[in-house]
Amino acid sequence: MEKKYYVGIDLGGTFIKGGIVDNGGNILVEDKTPTESEKGDVGVAKNIAALTEKLLLASGVDKGSVVGVGMGVPGMIDSKAGVVIYSNNLRWKDFAIGETVSSLTGLPVKIANDANVAALGEAKFGAAKGKENVVMLTLGTGVGGGVVAEGRLVEGNKSAGAELGHSVIVAGGEQCTCGRKGCLEAYASATALIRDTKRAMEANKDSKMWEIGGIEAVTGKTAFDYQNSDPYAKAVVENYVEKLACGITNFANIFRPETVLLGGGVCGQGDGLVKPLQALLDKELFAGELGPQVEIKIAQLGNLAGLLGAAALFM
Ligand SMILES: [Zn+2]
Numbered sequence: 001m002e003k004k005y006y007v008g009i010d011l012g013g014t015f016i017k018g019g020i021v022d023n024g025g026n027i028l029v030e031d032k033t034p035t036e037s038e039k040g041d042v043g044v045a046k047n048i049a050a051l052t053e054k055l056l057l058a059s060g061v062d063k064g065s066v067v068g069v070g071m072g073v074p075g076m077i078d079s080k081a082g083v084v085i086y087s088n089n090l091r092w093k094d095f096a097i098g099e100t101v102s103s104l105t106g107l108p109v110k111i112a113n114d115a116n117v118a119a120l121g122e123a124k125f126g127a128a129k130g131k132e133n134v135v136m137l138t139l140g141t142g143v144g145g146g147v148v149a150e151g152r153l154v155e156g157n158k159s160a161g162a163e164l165g166h167s168v169i170v171a172g173g174e175q176c177t178c179g180r181k182g183c184l185e186a187y188a189s190a191t192a193l194i195r196d197t198k199r200a201m202e203a204n205k206d207s208k209m210w211e212i213g214g215i216e217a218v219t220g221k222t223a224f225d226y227q228n229s230d231p232y233a234k235a236v237v238e239n240y241v242e243k244l245a246c247g248i249t250n251f252a253n254i255f256r257p258e259t260v261l262l263g264g265g266v267c268g269q270g271d272g273l274v275k276p277l278q279a280l281l282d283k284e285l286f287a288g289e290l291g292p293q294v295e296i297k298i299a300q301l302g303n304l305a306g307l308l309g310a311a312a313l314f315m
Helices: 037-059 097-105 114-125 190-203 208-212 222-226 231-255 265-269 271-284 304-312
Strands: 005-011 015-022 027-034 066-073 076-078 083-087 092-095 109-113 134-139 143-149 259-263 295-298
Touching (some): 005 037, 005 114, 005 304, 015 037, 015 304, 027 037, 027 304, 037 097, 066 114, 076 109, 083 097, 097 109, 109 114, 114 134, 114 143, 114 259, 114 304, 134 265, 190 222, 190 265, 208 222, 231 259, 231 271, 259 265, 259 271, 265 271, 271 295
Parallel strands (some): 005 066, 066 109, 259 295
Antiparallel strands (some): 005 015, 076 083, 083 092, 134 143
């Protein structure tokens, strides 16, 4: 296989992380530099260009053999146009970052939303390596989503789609941050898990979970830690798993991926989370055993998913 090289950039509010990646998904060198968003959009673009030059120098890769610079950017991104429509983190509006970085580096540039890019990274080089159809859910403060279908990101018009966390699983249910009620995010985020754990404790003063000290000590782990010794904790975990499985089954029926990947802090539960989810999915998946099966796995690239997925925008 002929070696090709790519620059992968993971643009965050605090740091710009970058690396030189080959077509096998090997990271030759990686480095980071402060974003310095206070310098404004063009200032940040200059920092990206400077990091790119530094990475090329460190790797010894000739610029002529680089296919392009791929970037994962937080916010609403029009990836076809290479424009950041809006980014809360960076306080940008309608910035043509693709064109700007391209003219500074002399290299072609592709951009996409950071959650989508992470899904692509996992599909190409991580826990779903070699799989053509992958759905990724990140269970954090919210529920982020990314969809890879036939090896390509599914982003929708102006890349504003794939908001998997904001599909309703309980009509008229819990209030979501987006304004709707009953979104998956309002049940399956770490925030929702903490809310439900606190509610269970407040409603049950005899819950063993009070051993942690007080309501303010609750984390996304609390209910899982006590599920075998406290029926109230067990009920919280069961409800969490049931709601998340409902969302996963919906996406499995829509996209029929080979793999559903889970990322984010709640995934620290490992098999304790995956096994009950898989059992519910297997039971409810459309056409059951007659159709292709869908495997639930924990994402494995962590911080590197963004960098590798960004490079993969050119693959
Ligand atoms: Zn929502």
